[in-house]
Amino acid sequence: MASHDRVRVEVGFQGGQVIGTFVTQDSADQLERALHEDGPRVVVLDTEEGPYHVVVPEVAYLRRFNRASRVGFTAA
Numbered sequence: 001m002a003s004h005d006r007v008r009v010e011v012g013f014q015g016g017q018v019i020g021t022f023v024t025q026d027s028a029d030q031l032e033r034a035l036h037e038d039g040p041r042v043v044v045l046d047t048e049e050g051p052y053h054v055v056v057p058e059v060a061y062l063r064r065f066n067r068a069s070r071v072g073f074t075a076a
Contacts (some may be wrong), residue, residue, distance in 0.1 A: 006048065008065040013058050021047045028064055035062060 006022040011031070013019075027045040034043050034056045045052040 009045075010061075010063040010065075011045075011054060011059060012061040012063075014060050015058075019052070021045070021049065021052070025045050029060060031056075031059075032064070036061060 005025050007025055007028050008020065008022050009028050009031075010018060010020040019049055023040075024046045027043075030052060031043045031045060034040050041056055043054045043056055065069070
């Protein structure tokens, strides 16, 4: 999968706020690594709406959706 491909993620934060958006594969990988390691405290997600700066210690959960779970029609 090329780095320009988008995957859908849902990020839940302490306090209950949730964002759902499409991000680059690289951005999703970077946030997932930061949640599992002593990495950066802030990760910049490259979204379709522009950059989201995520404060890693505030993340309660990260959900990545499979590409096949996208709803809609595709060209034949």
